[in-house]
Amino acid sequence: MGGSRATYPRLLLLLSAAIVLVAMIPLFFVVGYVVSTGWDEAVTLIWRPRVGELFRNTGLLVTGCVGLTAVLGTGAAWLVERTTLPGRRVWNVLLVAPLAVPAFVNSFGWVSLTARVEGYAGALLIVSLSYYPLVFLPVAAMLRGLDPALEETAAALGHSPWRTFIRVVLPQLRPALLGGTLIVALHVLAEFGALQLLRFPTFTTAIYDLYRSSFNGPAANMLAGVLLLSCLLLLTLELRLRGHHRYSRLGGGSARTIPRRRLGRATAPCLLAVGGLTALALGVPLGSLTYWLATGSSTSFPIGDLARTTATSLGLGVAGAILAMALAFPIAWLCVRRRGRLTILMERLTYFGNAVPGIVVALALVTVSIRFAPAVYQTLVLLVLAYAIMFLPRAMVSIRAALDQAPPVFDEVARALGSGPLETLRRVTLPLVAPGLGAGTALVFLAVVTELTATLLLAPIGTRTLATQFWGNSSSIAYGAAAPYAALMVILSAPVTLLLTRNRWRSITV
Numbered sequence: 001m002g003g004s005r006a007t008y009p010r011l012l013l014l015l016s017a018a019i020v021l022v023a024m025i026p027l028f029f030v031v032g033y034v035v036s037t038g039w040d041e042a043v044t045l046i047w048r049p050r051v052g053e054l055f056r057n058t059g060l061l062v063t064g065c066v067g068l069t070a071v072l073g074t075g076a077a078w079l080v081e082r083t084t085l086p087g088r089r090v091w092n093v094l095l096v097a098p099l100a101v102p103a104f105v106n107s108f109g110w111v112s113l114t115a116r117v118e119g120y121a122g123a124l125l126i127v128s129l130s131y132y133p134l135v136f137l138p139v140a141a142m143l144r145g146l147d148p149a150l151e152e153t154a155a156a157l158g159h160s161p162w163r164t165f166i167r168v169v170l171p172q173l174r175p176a177l178l179g180g181t182l183i184v185a186l187h188v189l190a191e192f193g194a195l196q197l198l199r200f201p202t203f204t205t206a207i208y209d210l211y212r213s214s215f216n217g218p219a220a221n222m223l224a225g226v227l228l229l230s231c232l233l234l235l236t237l238e239l240r241l242r243g244h245h246r247y248s249r250l251g252g253g254s255a256r257t258i259p260r261r262r263l264g265r266a267t268a269p270c271l272l273a274v275g276g277l278t279a280l281a282l283g284v285p286l287g288s289l290t291y292w293l294a295t296g297s298s299t300s301f302p303i304g305d306l307a308r309t310t311a312t313s314l315g316l317g318v319a320g321a322i323l324a325m326a327l328a329f330p331i332a333w334l335c336v337r338r339r340g341r342l343t344i345l346m347e348r349l350t351y352f353g354n355a356v357p358g359i360v361v362a363l364a365l366v367t368v369s370i371r372f373a374p375a376v377y378q379t380l381v382l383l384v385l386a387y388a389i390m391f392l393p394r395a396m397v398s399i400r401a402a403l404d405q406a407p408p409v410f411d412e413v414a415r416a417l418g419s420g421p422l423e424t425l426r427r428v429t430l431p432l433v434a435p436g437l438g439a440g441t442a443l444v445f446l447a448v449v450t451e452l453t454a455t456l457l458l459a460p461i462g463t464r465t466l467a468t469q470f471w472g473n474s475s476s477i478a479y480g481a482a483a484p485y486a487a488l489m490v491i492l493s494a495p496v497t498l499l500l501t502r503n504r505w506r507s508i509t510v
Helices: 010-023 025-037 039-046 049-082 088-100 103-111 120-131 133-145 148-156 161-172 174-190 193-197 203-214 218-242 264-295 303-337 341-349 358-372 380-390 392-404 408-416 421-449 453-458 466-475 479-502
Strands: none
Touching: 010 025, 010 303, 010 341, 010 380, 025 039, 025 218, 025 358, 039 218, 049 088, 049 120, 049 133, 049 174, 049 203, 049 218, 049 264, 088 133, 088 264, 088 421, 088 479, 103 120, 103 193, 103 264, 103 466, 103 479, 120 133, 120 174, 120 193, 120 264, 133 174, 161 174, 174 203, 174 218, 174 392, 193 203, 203 218, 203 358, 264 479, 303 341, 303 380, 303 392, 303 421, 303 466, 303 479, 358 380, 358 453, 380 392, 380 421, 380 453, 392 421, 421 479, 453 466, 466 479
């Protein structure tokens, strides 16, 4: 299974290669413009103080958000899954609920109340509050699936609870923690709306400003090239840290439940901690929306427009999620079941779409469609394809994590009993990974419903979503008019987020 000698089903390999090529369209677009610009001009455009400032801002924000979301997500997951924290089921829902609030809506909630959150500190806080559930979910899911015998053995050897967590539990959480923080880092690299509202310049906001002023100018493409190199660095680092360990085991694990640790005197501080986290991540943006809905001078409720934009957002969310999961599955299956250098490379290449700003993905698809497929230009097909490229990593990590914990021996037994590949997939593999597939679909749906920049560029004339309508109003400081569209995005995302908390997955999902 491992190493570079892995054998691959030919048709599946060809299909996966074609999917990777589609996912790399933004990369080809940026590299093509960089090459056509020439080395001397490229150096001139990149070697500037402004680029250094953007690099520093982006690096500090990514590093800070990865560290903060790792601490918040892991700590909250431990309290909910492994302690006697009162109201654990309620906290489980509330701690995931920020996924239903887009990062730019979260920023809107804070900025519309006070300008003091503008700058690095505010960006670090607000973006981390928006994305920590991407770490909480997989870590909590894996904590539920760990073999309790490992911790019992460590305790029997005299290890303290803290030492047991560091030396036994934390290494077992590696795939969940690395997968979750990788997605957080890629999202921060590509984040636009939240940072634009917070007036914190990064590569993404600078690229948007340059494209807006000069469309596809060379300077913007150079910045996109630096962003792609940053993505490559993150993917390489995550791959090195992940290692080659396997975390699957036969069956669903021990029927015994892991004894929860009594908090005792720490109960009140722990409740205060999770309550404060929930209040900051959920209470502030929802409270701000309620305030503007009730008191905003520009507040109005155009029922017809609200209904049309909601239906459009819902339809695009479903279509984008289905396409992303369909494109991710063959590559993820190869990477887990036929692990080798080629499949690892293919998986890594699919992550570039998530690190490139939506505006770059959109412009790349516009260029390709005009030159090679004019029939799909200015159609919903192109927009849905952009969603699939951008959010393929969410689907990929979910499916791969589910397959990692679905023992391959079951597939081998089915094949030995005479089942063909498709029958084995339908009767054995898919039922085992179904929870992970459902969670991945839900997460991609949430991302599509709240996507902004690519939609602004690719949506056919007359096609409006909740996100674009919200952005148009908030950009003109019509906070009351923007609030109903933001509230509907939250309402649309809430049931899916609740579904994520109700599923007791045996797989890791991010």
